[in-house]
Amino acid sequence: MFQGIVSGLASGGAFAALGLLLTVMYRLTATVNLAMGATGAFGVYVMAALVENGWGYGAAAVAGVAAGALASVVCCLIITRWFTESGPQSRTAVSIAQLIGLLGLAYICFGDRPRNLPNPAPGEVGTIAGVVITYGTLVLIALALLIGLGTYLVLTRTALGLRLRAMAERPVTTELLGIGTVALTLAVWAIAGALTTLILLLVAPVRSGDILSLTLLIVPACAAALVGRLRWLGGSLLGGLCIGLLEGLMTNVSWIREFRDVLPFVAILLILVWSQRGEVWDAAR
Template identity: 35%
Template sequence: MLDILASGLVIGAAYASLGLCITLLSRMGGVVNFAQTAIGLLGSYLFLVLSDTPLPLWLAALAGIICSALVGAFSGAIMSRWFHDADVGTRSSVAIAMMIGYLSIGTRLFGDSPRQAPDLFDSLGLSLGAVNISGGLVVSLIVSILMAAGLHYYINNTHTGTRLQAFAAKSVTAELIGIPSDRLTIMIWSLAGAMSALALLIIMTSSARNANYASLSLLIIPALCTALIGSFHGFYLTLSGGLLLGILEAATLSSPTTAPYAQTIYLPVIVLILLWTKRKDKWDGQRA
C-alpha cells in the first residue's frame, strides 16, 4: 500500500506542478494554455542535450529553465500583441496552435528517440520501513507545495497580483487606468514557462528517465485534468487534485487487470467533474 502511495505521489506532484502553471495562466491571463507542456519540454530537452557536455548539471538545468522562460515570454508577447482583447475561446485556440508549433519544432530539434536523463536526486532518497522513497518524490512534493503556496500568496497578497487579477477580469479597463498589460502578460507567461520546465526536469530525472518527446508531450492531458479539478482557479485544489490523480493512476497500474487502462482514467474523472460543476444549472433548469 505504501509503495502505491509513494509512486502515486511522485506522479501526482508532477501533474500538480504542470496543472498549477495552467491554472496560473487561466486565472491571470484569461487563457487555457494547451501549449504549457510543449513550452516546458523545449527547456527540459535543452537540459538533456547540455547534460552530455562538460557543463555542470546545475548550470544545464538553469539554462533549460531560462530557455522555457524565454519561450513563454515570446508566447506571452504574441498573446498580448494580437489577442489581448480576444475572448477565452480565441486565446485558447491560439494556445493550441502554439502547442502544435512548439511540438513540431521540438521533435525536429531533439528527435523522438528516448534519451537517458541523469538522476539528480538519488542522494535525497528516504527509507520508510520496507518502502524506498525516491529523492524525486521528495523534491517533486516540495516543489509542488511551494508552487501552490507561493502562487496563492503572490496573487492574493501582493500589489502585482492584484493588478494581474484586474487585467484578467477586465483587460481594457485595466489598460485605461494605467495597468501595464503587455508587461504583465509577458511576465506571467515567462513565469509559467520556467515553472513547467522545472516540473518536467524533475519528472525526467526521477520517474521518466527514458521517456521520449512524444510521450512526455502527452502530460498535457493529466495536467489539464488536474487544473480542471481546481476549476482553473484554486491553486490548493489543483495541488490536491494532482496528488489524488497520481495516486489513482498508481493504484490502477498496481493490478495486472486494470493496468492496461491506466491512461484512460482521465476521461471518467473529467466527466464526473463536469457533471458535478454543472449540477446547479441542471437542477435550476428542472425547477424552472
C-alpha cells in the same frame, strides 16, 4: 495497495504543480495554456542536448529552464499581439495550435529518440511499504505546495498581487490607469514556462523520457486544474495529488495496469459532466 499509493506520490506532486500553474495562468491571463507542457519539454531537451555536448548538468539545466521560459514568452507574444480581444475559448484553441507547433519544432531540433535524462535529485530519503522515497519526490511535492501557497500570498497580500488581479479582471481599465499590463503578462508566462521546465526536469528521469510523453503530462494537469474549476488553488493541489495516487494504485493492480494512462481523460470527462449537471437536469425538467 499501500505500496501503489506511496509510489504515486512523485506523479501526484508533478500533476499538482502543473495543475496549479494552469490555474494561475487562467486566473491571470484568461487562457488555459495547453502549450505549457510543450514549452517545458522543449526546455528539458535543450538541457539534454547541452549535456550530450559536454556541458555540466547545472549550467545545462539553467539554460534549459531559460529556453522553456523563452518559448513560453514567444507563445505569449503571439496571443497578446493577435488575440488580445479574443475570449478564453479562442485563446485556449490558439494554445493547442502552439502545442502542436512546439512539438513539431522539438522533433525537428532533437529527433524522436528518447533520452536517458540525468536525475537532479537521485538520493533516497527512506523506504515506506517497500517503496523508495527519493529526494525528487519530496521536491516535487514541496514545489507544488510552494507554488500554491506562494501564489495565494502574492495575490492576496501584496501590491503586485492587486495589480495582477486588476490586469486579469479589467485589462483595459488597468492599462488606462498607467499599469503596464504587457510587461506583467510576459512575466507571468515566462515564470510559468520556467517552472514547468523545472518540474519536468524532475519528472523526466523517472518517467518516459520522450518528447510526446513529457508534453502530454499537461493532460493530468488539466484534470487537476478542473478539480479546482480553474479557480481554487487548493482544489487543483488536491486533484493533482489524488490523480497521482490513483495512478500509482492502478499500477499495482495487474488487471487495470494497462489502463492507467486513460485515468486523466476519464477524470476530465467526469468533471465536465458533473459541472454541467445543473443545466442538464434543468433541461430534463
